[in-house]
Amino acid sequence: MKKKIKRLVSCVVTVCLTAVFLSALTNLTERKASDQKYADFFSQKADFDVLFMGTSHVLNAVFPMELWHDYGIVSYNFGGHGNEVATTYWVMENALEQTTPKVVVIDCLAVEKQQKSSEVFSFLHLSLDAFPLNLTKIKAVWDLLDDPVTEQRIAEGKAVKSKSSEPRTKIGLLWDFAVYHSRWNDLGREDFVPAPSLEKGAESRIAVARGKLDRIPRDQKMKPGTTGERYLRKMIEDCQRRGIDVILTYLPFPAEKYRQKTANYIYDVAEEYGVDYLNFLDLDVIDYQTDLYDEASHLNPSGARKITDYFGHWLTEHYGIPDRREDAEYASWHGDYDQYAAMKNRNLTERKDLYEYLMLLKGDDLEIRMDIRNGDLFRDEWILDQLANLGVDRDSLSPETSSISIRNRGRDVEIKGLAESGPSEEDGADLQIDVWRGEDQIDSARFSYGYDPETRHIAVSSVER
Amino acid sequence: MLFNSLDFLIFFPVVVLAYFVLPVKIRQYWLLAASYYFYMCWNARYALLILTSTVITYLSGLLIERAGNQTARKKWIVAGSFLLNLGILFIFKYLNFALGLLARVLGAAHITLQVPVFDILLPVGISFYTFQALSYTMDVYRGEIYAEKNFFRYALFVSFFPQLVAGPIERSKNLLKQLAVPGKFRFESLREGFLLMLWGYFLKLVLADRIAVYVDTVYGDYSSWPGVYLIVATMLFAVQIYCDFAGYSTIAMGAARILGIELMENFDAPYLSLTVAEFWRRWHISLTSWFKDYLYIPLGGSRRGTARKYLNKMIVFLVSGLWHGAQLSFVAWGGLNGLYQIAGEILQPLRDSLVRILHLNRDSIGHRLAAMTGTFLLVDFSWIFFRASSIREAFAMIRSMITVRNPWVLFDGSLYQCGLDDRNFRLMLVCVLVLLFADCCKRKGIRIREVIMRQDYWFRWVFTAAAVSAILLFGIWGPNYDAANFIYFQF
Numbered sequence: 001m002k003k004k005i006k007r008l009v010s011c012v013v014t015v016c017l018t019a020v021f022l023s024a025l026t027n028l029t030e031r032k033a034s035d036q037k038y039a040d041f042f043s044q045k046a047d048f049d050v051l052f053m054g055t056s057h058v059l060n061a062v063f064p065m066e067l068w069h070d071y072g073i074v075s076y077n078f079g080g081h082g083n084e085v086a087t088t089y090w091v092m093e094n095a096l097e098q099t100t101p102k103v104v105v106i107d108c109l110a111v112e113k114q115q116k117s118s119e120v121f122s123f124l125h126l127s128l129d130a131f132p133l134n135l136t137k138i139k140a141v142w143d144l145l146d147d148p149v150t151e152q153r154i155a156e157g158k159a160v161k162s163k164s165s166e167p168r169t170k171i172g173l174l175w176d177f178a179v180y181h182s183r184w185n186d187l188g189r190e191d192f193v194p195a196p197s198l199e200k201g202a203e204s205r206i207a208v209a210r211g212k213l214d215r216i217p218r219d220q221k222m223k224p225g226t227t228g229e230r231y232l233r234k235m236i237e238d239c240q241r242r243g244i245d246v247i248l249t250y251l252p253f254p255a256e257k258y259r260q261k262t263a264n265y266i267y268d269v270a271e272e273y274g275v276d277y278l279n280f281l282d283l284d285v286i287d288y289q290t291d292l293y294d295e296a297s298h299l300n301p302s303g304a305r306k307i308t309d310y311f312g313h314w315l316t317e318h319y320g321i322p323d324r325r326e327d328a329e330y331a332s333w334h335g336d337y338d339q340y341a342a343m344k345n346r347n348l349t350e351r352k353d354l355y356e357y358l359m360l361l362k363g364d365d366l367e368i369r370m371d372i373r374n375g376d377l378f379r380d381e382w383i384l385d386q387l388a389n390l391g392v393d394r395d396s397l398s399p400e401t402s403s404i405s406i407r408n409r410g411r412d413v414e415i416k417g418l419a420e421s422g423p424s425e426e427d428g429a430d431l432q433i434d435v436w437r438g439e440d441q442i443d444s445a446r447f448s449y450g451y452d453p454e455t456r457h458i459a460v461s462s463v464e465r
Numbered sequence: 466m467l468f469n470s471l472d473f474l475i476f477f478p479v480v481v482l483a484y485f486v487l488p489v490k491i492r493q494y495w496l497l498a499a500s501y502y503f504y505m506c507w508n509a510r511y512a513l514l515i516l517t518s519t520v521i522t523y524l525s526g527l528l529i530e531r532a533g534n535q536t537a538r539k540k541w542i543v544a545g546s547f548l549l550n551l552g553i554l555f556i557f558k559y560l561n562f563a564l565g566l567l568a569r570v571l572g573a574a575h576i577t578l579q580v581p582v583f584d585i586l587l588p589v590g591i592s593f594y595t596f597q598a599l600s601y602t603m604d605v606y607r608g609e610i611y612a613e614k615n616f617f618r619y620a621l622f623v624s625f626f627p628q629l630v631a632g633p634i635e636r637s638k639n640l641l642k643q644l645a646v647p648g649k650f651r652f653e654s655l656r657e658g659f660l661l662m663l664w665g666y667f668l669k670l671v672l673a674d675r676i677a678v679y680v681d682t683v684y685g686d687y688s689s690w691p692g693v694y695l696i697v698a699t700m701l702f703a704v705q706i707y708c709d710f711a712g713y714s715t716i717a718m719g720a721a722r723i724l725g726i727e728l729m730e731n732f733d734a735p736y737l738s739l740t741v742a743e744f745w746r747r748w749h750i751s752l753t754s755w756f757k758d759y760l761y762i763p764l765g766g767s768r769r770g771t772a773r774k775y776l777n778k779m780i781v782f783l784v785s786g787l788w789h790g791a792q793l794s795f796v797a798w799g800g801l802n803g804l805y806q807i808a809g810e811i812l813q814p815l816r817d818s819l820v821r822i823l824h825l826n827r828d829s830i831g832h833r834l835a836a837m838t839g840t841f842l843l844v845d846f847s848w849i850f851f852r853a854s855s856i857r858e859a860f861a862m863i864r865s866m867i868t869v870r871n872p873w874v875l876f877d878g879s880l881y882q883c884g885l886d887d888r889n890f891r892l893m894l895v896c897v898l899v900l901l902f903a904d905c906c907k908r909k910g911i912r913i914r915e916v917i918m919r920q921d922y923w924f925r926w927v928f929t930a931a932a933v934s935a936i937l938l939f940g941i942w943g944p945n946y947d948a949a950n951f952i953y954f955q956f
Contacts, residue, residue, distance in 0.1 A: 007652050010922060010925075010926070013926050014925075014926045014929050014930055017926055017927065017929075017930035018929070018930040018933050018934060020930075021930050021931065021933075021934040022933075022934055022937065025934055025937070025938055029938070166944050167944045169944040171471060171943075171944065172943070172944040177937070177943075178942075178943040178944055179943055179944050181937060181938050181939075181940075181942075181943060182941070182943070184938055184939065185886060185888035185889055185892075
C-alpha cells in the first residue's frame with residue numbers, strides 16, 4: 001500500500017512539475033502583442049468604470065489615458081483589429097469575467113456582416129490570447145470557429161491575405177503554446193521583460209490622410225437579421241441584465257454607403273433598447289482633412305483626441321462617471337499617465353514629417369511656438385488646414401507671418417508678423433517649432449523646406465533638433 | 466490517427482485507463498475495439514480489408530491444423546491464404562503500377578495499350594498487417610505454433626493498434642501468446658513504456674520532422690539546390706528516415722509496453738554497422754527477419770550453392786524494395802542494397818588479404834570508424850533512390866552532386882536558406898549528436914532508460930518534466946505544423 005501511495009505521489013508530482021514547466025514556456029514563447037495590450041487590464045485590482053468594445057476603429061479612436069487626464073475616468077480600450085461583432089461579444093464576455101464596469105461603449109461597425117471572426121487569424125489571437133483559460137474562453141473559441149461564412153470565404157480565396165499560414169484551430173486559441181512554441185528561436189528582450197501598452201489598450205496610429213464623407217439620407221438602412229446584429233443584441237441584453245449601461249456608437253470615417261446604412265439602422269436598435277447612440281457620422285466632431293490616419297477608415301491621434309474628449313463630456317454629464325483622480329485605489333494611474341506622456345513626447349520628437357508633427361500637436365496640453373522664416377509654408381493648403389486644426393485662424397495668416405504661439409489647446413493663439421517679431425537669425429531654419437509640456441521643453445525642431453508647385457505641398461528637406 | 470496528433474494523446478490514455486479498469490476477461494475485446502477504431506479514423510471502409518485478411522488467415526490456420534499430416538493439402542491452404550492476401554495487397558497497392566509498367570513494356574514494342582487508372586486509395590499500413598497475418602499462416606504450417614481458436618484474440622493480433630500501421634511486424638509466436646494472457650498493471654511497465662514513447666516522440670517531432678523541412682525543400686526543387694545542398698540533404702535524409710521510422714516503432718513499443726505487451730525491437734543502432742550486411746540485420750529488423758524466414762529460406766537460402774544464394778539475396782532485396790512502394794525507384798533501391806551485399810561477399814577474400822598484407826587491425830578505432838563511414842555512405846547513396854520520385858530524378862540528383870562544385874555553401878550561411886534557419890539547423894545537429902550518443906550507449910549495452918530509473922526520485926521527476934517540455938518546445942507540431950505522416954505509413 002505504502003509503495004502504491006509513493007508511486008501515485010511520484011506520478012502526481014511529475015505531472016505537476018511538467019505543468020509548471022509548460023506554463024512557464026507558454027508564457028515565455030507566446031506572442032506578446034495580446035499580453036501587452038491587456039497587461040494593464042489584468043494587473044488592476046479595482047473595477048474599470050467604462051469599457052470600449054469594438055473594432056480597430058475604437059482601438060485608434062479612444063484614448064483611455066486622455067480620459068483619465070482630462071476627466072478622471074477609468075476606462076480600458078478593448079478594440080481589436082478586424083473584430084467582427086461576434087468576436088467583440090466574446091471579448092466583452094471574457095472582460096466582464098474580470099471587471100464590472102458602469103458603462104460599456106459598443107462600436108457598431110460591421111453589424112451588417114455575417115462573419116463571426118476575422119479572416120486574419122492572428123487578429124483573433126490578439127483579441128483572445130491574453131484572457132485566461134476558463135469556460136467563457138472555451139465557449140468563445142468554440143463559437144467563433146463555428147463560422148461557415150468565413151471558412152467559405154477562405155476556401156474560395158476571397159479572404160483578406162495574411163502573412164500567417166496558421167490554420168484556424170481551436171487548440172491554437174485555447175493553448176497558444178501549440179502555435180508559438182516554434183518561437184523559441186525568435187525570443188528577444190521583450191519576451192523576458194514585459195513591456196505593457198502605455199495606452200490602456202488603445203493604439204496611436206501616426207499618419208495623416210484626407211477623406212470625405214458623403215452622407216446618405218437617414219432613412220436608407222441595412223437589412224436586419226445579420227449575424228452581427230444578433231450578437232449586438234446579445235451584448236446589449238447581457239449588459240442590461242448585468243445592470244451595465246450601454247452606449248452604442250458609430251465612429252467617424254469616410255464610410256461607404258453600405259456602412260452608412262448600418263449606421264442609420266442602429267438608431268432603430270438603440271431606440272428599441274432605450275440606449276444612447278452616438279453616431280459620429282452625424283456629429284460634426286472631426287475634420288476629415290486632418291484627423292484621418294488612412295483614407296478609408298481609421299483616426300489619427302488628432303481625431304482620436306476629439307472623439308475621446310466627446311466621450312469624456314458625455315460620460316461625465318449623462319452617466320455620472322466619477323472623477324477618480326483623487327481616489328487612492330487608482331493612484332497608480334498618475335504614474336501611468338506620466339509614462340504615457342513620455343511616450344507622446346517620444347512620438348513627437350521622432351517625427352520628421354511636418355504634417356504628422358502638426359497633427360500630433362492637436363488636443364494635447366502643450367505650449368507651442370512656431371518661428372517662420374519662409375512664408376512658402378502658407379501656400380500649402382493642407383498646412384493651413386493643420387494650423388486651423390490647432391486653433392489658428394487661417395485668415396490671419398499671410399506670407400508675412402513670422403511667429404505663431406498656441407496655448408490652452410488652441411484657445412489662446414498669438415500671431416505676429418515680421419514687423420512685430422523683429423529680424424530673424426540669418427542662418428535659422430525655414431521653420432522652428434518649440435514645444436513645452438508644462439515647464440519642460442520637450443522639443444525644438446527646425447524644418448527646412450521648399451514649396452513644390454506641382455504637388456502644391458511643402459517638401460521638407462531636413463529636420464534638425 | 467497519428468501518434469503525434471492530439472486525438473491520439475486523448476485516445477491512448479482513455480484506452481489504457483479503461484484497459485486496466487475493465488475485468489480481465491473483456492480486456493482483449495476492448496483492445497480489439499480500440500484497435501479497429503484507431504484504424505477506422507483513417508478510413509472506416511478499409512477496416513473491412515483487415516477483417517477480410519484476418520478471416521482468411523484465421524480460417525487457414527484452423528484448416529492447416531485440421532489437415533494434420535496431409536502435407537499437400539496444407540500447402541494448398543497456405544498457397545490459398547498467400548494468394549488471397551497478396552491478391553488484396555496487389556490490387557490496392559500495385560495494380561496501377563503493374564498496368565503502367567505493362568503499358569511501358571508494350572509501348573517499347575510499339576504496341577499501344579489504353580491503361581485504365583483505378584482511383585484506389587492506398588490503405589494505411591496494408592503491407593504491415595498483411596505480412597503479419599501471413600507469418601501466422603506460415604508459422605501454423607511449420608508447426609511452430611498452434612492455430613488460434615479464439616477469433617477475437619486472433620483479430621487483435623492482426624490489428625493491435627500500436628503496431629498496426631507501421632510495425633514492428635510482429636510474429637504470432639511472440640504476440641499471440643502475450644495477448645492470450647492480459648497482463649496486470651505494472652508501474653515499471655508504465656514508466657518504461659512512457660520513457661520509450663518520449664524517446665520516440667523526440668526522434669519523430671524534434672529530429673525527423675525538423676530535418677524533413679530541409680530535405681523537402683532541397684529534394685522538392687533539386688535544380689535550385691544543387692551540389693552540396695543535395696549532398697547535405699541526402700546525408701540528412703538518412704537520419705530523417707531513421708528517426709521517423711525508429712521513432713514510430715519506439716512509440717509503438719512504448720505504448721504496447723504500457724499495456725503490458727512487449728513488442729520486438731525494430732532498430733538496433735543501424736548506422737553504427739561496419740558492413741551493409743550488418744546494417745540490414747539492425748535496420749527494420751522485423752521486416753528483414755520476415756523476409757529471411759518466409760522468403761529467403763523457402764527459396765533455399767544459402768544451401769543451394771553460391772550462385773543461388775546470391776540470386777536469393779537479390780530476389781529478397783528486390784521484393785523488399787517493391788514492398789516499400791509501387792515504384793521502380795524503390796526496386797532500384799532494393800536492388801542496389803542487394804548488390805552491395807553480393808559485392809561485399811564476393812570481395813570478402815580480397816578485403817581479408819588486404820588487411821593481412823597491410824597489417825591492418827580490424828578492431829582498431831580507426832578501422833572501425835572507416836568501415837562505419839563507408840557503410841553509411843553506401844547505404845546513404847541508396848537512399849537517394851528511395852527518396853527521389855523516380856529513377857530519372859535520382860540520377861539527375863547524383864549528377865548534380867558530382868558535377869556542381871559549391872562547397873562554400875557549407876560556410877557562408879547558404880544552407881540556412883533551405884527552410885531551417887541557423888538556430889534550427891544547429892539544434893538539429895545537437896540532436897543528431899544526442900542520437901549518436903544514445904546509439905553508442907545501445908551498442909555498449911548501456912540502457913539509458915535503466916540509468917535514468919536508477920537515479921533519485923527528484924531527478925526522475927525533473928528529468929521527465931523537462932524532457933516532455935523540451936520535446937514540446939523544440940518539436941515540430943501544432944497548428945502551424947503540417948502534420949506530416951510517418952514516412953513508413955505509405956508502405
